[in-house]
Amino acid sequence: MLIVIGIWVRSQLQESPVFTTAPRQATSRFPLGTLLKEHPGRLALGIGAAIGGSSVYYLTTVYSLQYGPAVLGLPQSTVLAAASIAATAGALATVPAARLAGRVGRRPVMLAGLFGCVLWALPMFGSLQTGNGVLITGAFALGLLLFTLSFAPIAAFLPELFPARLRYTGASTTFILANTLGGGFAPVIATWLNTQWASPPGARRLHGHALPGEPRLRAPPA
Numbered sequence: 001m002l003i004v005i006g007i008w009v010r011s012q013l014q015e016s017p018v019f020t021t022a023p024r025q026a027t028s029r030f031p032l033g034t035l036l037k038e039h040p041g042r043l044a045l046g047i048g049a050a051i052g053g054s055s056v057y058y059l060t061t062v063y064s065l066q067y068g069p070a071v072l073g074l075p076q077s078t079v080l081a082a083a084s085i086a087a088t089a090g091a092l093a094t095v096p097a098a099r100l101a102g103r104v105g106r107r108p109v110m111l112a113g114l115f116g117c118v119l120w121a122l123p124m125f126g127s128l129q130t131g132n133g134v135l136i137t138g139a140f141a142l143g144l145l146l147f148t149l150s151f152a153p154i155a156a157f158l159p160e161l162f163p164a165r166l167r168y169t170g171a172s173t174t175f176i177l178a179n180t181l182g183g184g185f186a187p188v189i190a191t192w193l194n195t196q197w198a199s200p201p202g203a204r205r206l207h208g209h210a211l212p213g214e215p216r217l218r219a220p221p222a
Contacts, residue, residue: 031169035162039170042161046174047181049110049157053150054182056117060124060140060147061087063187068128068136071194078133086140090148097152106153106160113149120146 035043061083068079101109120143127139154175162170 031166032173035166035169035173039162039166043170043174046158046161046170047178049150050154050175050178051182052114052117053147053154054179055186056121056143056147057090057151058183059121059186059190060143062183063190064125064128064140067125067190067194072128072131074128074131078136079128082133082137082140085137086144089141090144090151093145093148094152097148098156101153101156106157110150110153110157113146113151116146117143117150 064083065076065079068074069076097109097113120139124139124143127136130136155171158171158174159167161174
């Protein structure tokens with residue numbers, strides 16, 4: 001079904017002027033190699049722009065489903081419902097967020113979402129310790145709404161980083177690497193942090209400060 005919808009959407013779109021005016025001989029025989037050689041900075045910029053949102057999304061929709069029931073003893077259904085409702089809210093907000101980015105600019109919207117994710121991450125996961133399904137759902141929904149601000153404009157932001165002859169390769173490479181690094185390693189790092197501290201607030205040390213009552217680092221096993 002998604003393939004059919006994708007084909008239909010693509011058939012309704014006209015090719016952008018940057019491609020219709022680009023000479024055919026400008027294409028690269030080995031675009032990935034050319035990308036790495038000529039635009040490593042833009043590649044890094046694209047990965048950096050997308051990796052934060054990817055991390056937040058997979059921590060919310062993957063890691064929390066294991067952490068809540070296995071570590072905190074929450075009902076699986078409570079965490080699953082919270083993550084599902086939050087993901088739905090994020091999906092519904094995608095088009096409005098993309099339109100907002102089209103009016104005020106991609107970077108302001110993306111930066112607002114990324115900074116919001118940074119500020120909201122600890123309170124969002126702290127909500128799991130309350131055991132209150134409504135509070136957890138609200139916290140997750142807000143987290144994924146902030147994620148959507150950074151994610152919705154990414155499909156337009158990434159291609160604009162690269163010239164026409166490398167645009168498809170550049171956009172797809174940055175997006176895949178950002179999701180692999182952010183979505184793949186963020187849950188692993190979170191799991192490791194959970195083995196070092198008694199609870200998620202211990203991760204506050206990563207932000208350079210400790211709060212009163214913060215759990216101490218666990219002693220390594222003998």
